[in-house]
Amino acid sequence: MRLDKYLKVSRIIKRRTVAKEACDNGRVLINGKVAKAGTDVNPEDIIEIRFAAKILKAKIVSIDDHVRKESARDMYEILVGEEDTDE
Numbered sequence: 001m002r003l004d005k006y007l008k009v010s011r012i013i014k015r016r017t018v019a020k021e022a023c024d025n026g027r028v029l030i031n032g033k034v035a036k037a038g039t040d041v042n043p044e045d046i047i048e049i050r051f052a053a054k055i056l057k058a059k060i061v062s063i064d065d066h067v068r069k070e071s072a073r074d075m076y077e078i079l080v081g082e083e084d085t086d087e
Helices: 003-009 016-024 069-075
Strands: 028-030 046-050 055-060 076-080
Touching: 003 016, 003 028, 003 046, 003 069, 016 028, 069 076
Parallel strands: none
Antiparallel strands: 028 046, 046 055, 055 076
């Protein structure tokens, strides 16, 4: 699955266009490397997102095309930072 779609489906970032923008601006890393919006993500990958003053680091647990809002949180595990879905 594409990184921007994963960020939207998992509700880490609420809109895919915002997720794509974050990727294009170099604010998203996968396993320590800057990632583009079209980068494929896999279970066990570590995603790091730089928000304004926060850094969110999460491990991908599962990849699903469609999930309910209640289940979206189960797609990843927070490693560092606070969950921020207001962007």
